[in-house]
Amino acid sequence: MAHQPQSNAGTARPAARPGPGPELSGVQTITFAKALTLAMADSMAADASVLVFGEDVGTLGGVFRVTDGLTRRFGEDRCFDTPLAESGIIGMATGMAVNGMRPVVEMQFDAFAYPAFEQITSHVAKMGNRTKGRVRLPLVIRIPYAGGIGGVEHHCDSSEAYYVHTPGLTVLTPSTVTDAYIMLRDAIASPDPVVFLEPKKLYFSKDTVDLDALRARYAAGSAIPGTIGRAAIAREGTDATLIAYGPSMAAALAAAETAAAEGRSLQVIDVRSLVPYDDETISAAVRSTGRAVVIAEAPGFASMASEIAARIQERCFHSLAAPVLRVTGFDIPFPAPRLEKHYLPGVDRILDAVDSLQWEES
Template identity: 80%
Template structure:
């Protein structure tokens, strides 16, 4: 495939104040600039720039051969991406909303996740499936599902979910550079949050396709959790849309004289047991915070892993604060469903402090 020439290259560089959505846009644009095999497609991602405008400007810059609209047929989108990845392309597809990806679930679980194993590694699928997910935007069911456990449960998929502007850029660039299929979960309520980042420093890790896997000696962020806040009394473990309320809870707890550590998992698969276990052992008390329903969830898996690896370091049972085991509620009830500061701190209070 002959790539259309890039035009109107962005002037953004150095230290910039960016939205989460803009960081994702720049990650795709920079990847497309560096590698002509990267293509972006999905429903309304072209001229419209996507429902959340995350692909805004990519078609005008790279042409309709590199960023284009597709019919409303998610199974066809992922099926086409699979074939393109088999033949040397690096497709990045958007599912528009979390539950809209379910019509493509058979393609994802039966083909995307299994082709590498089925061919003994002879056929790799370097594709990214971008899924805007979770709530906090006043949406309804089918528009605010937290579907990460479905993908994390499926061997053969890498599953990532950033919670910061810097990670939005870095993790998406690394996802595009990965030789394996990545389900990239984007918390919708974070799209228009802002932070100041050094774009030159972020880009320095990805100077050319030859640098894949950790450019300039910088290790990959895939498979690595990060410590966002140090603390000594208990550890809050969160990811994606639940990181902000975990940090807010830690800030409130500090004002009350309690020191809470906050871990951002960010890479659901592969999972960083080392960082999580070290954090748990340092405090002995843990609350896992996640927006998805709690039953058979990612929060359940994290709690189980902690119990298996850190049992003798625990001073109290591992607790979870999650969404309730019901379909996503209507907008007026959303605030009661989502894990917030009060529910997190209530769980912290139940960590058997009286027995310590």
């Protein structure tokens, strides 16, 4: 689980200056992108050490408009544009975090983060260990990722395996509007670096949420547990367990709905927190059904899906009625837009996997 927030030595977190109140409150129907915007705005309003920067996040409000309005509300010293230099963005954010700030940076597209990879793996991930915990990095790296938007290579990578393989990084990916808000606020509050993977195809999905109730989770003295290190049961079921996260959750839920119409009950688990990983919830879910299918958009070889399947096999072997199967993207570069639908895991591929889970013939 995540550590409790603490400041680096001599860098007490300043209180935010009084400013405009929340732009929305109460029960609202909002998009996934708007939930992220509100999470950043509420965090910035509560803590003056939180600031947002990256390519085109200021005046434009981000390619997907996730930072829209933050510069207008908080000023250019709190939300600002940077040069097109991802390594420089992460390097600057690291220095700011060391000195008491809480940067939230955007990489614009998944593969655009690769020029900053050395900074992330060599410095961001290792600073706490290098200093024996004396220097923490409260830094969030927001990465719009995965497919589903008809983009091309360099714009649709599922790059989670690179980050989950790197000790020292927390890696999160929400799949619902509510989780978009809660998980980003939890990430910003964390004293350690978080890679926050945002499924691009979910940005304009909508749901009705109670913003006042969500904000109450972060009121002084709130004892509501955070989302870091906690998976969620998205749908109950008894016959088999589908395990997915981020951009693959919609396909998993759609497959479960189709299966229900055919008389089969599928449980769906949203991993949410890739690192730290919730072994307890996921293993208990698989033991309850005895069958598991892991679903992810990324290529299957040496992937997060591989790790989940291995952990289930190690922990649930004597409860399994069939081998753990995976439904993933293919081991090829991300395809052209017209071929994307064949590459991404869909309902038919998921249900084909479920059908092959060694069911006993009646």
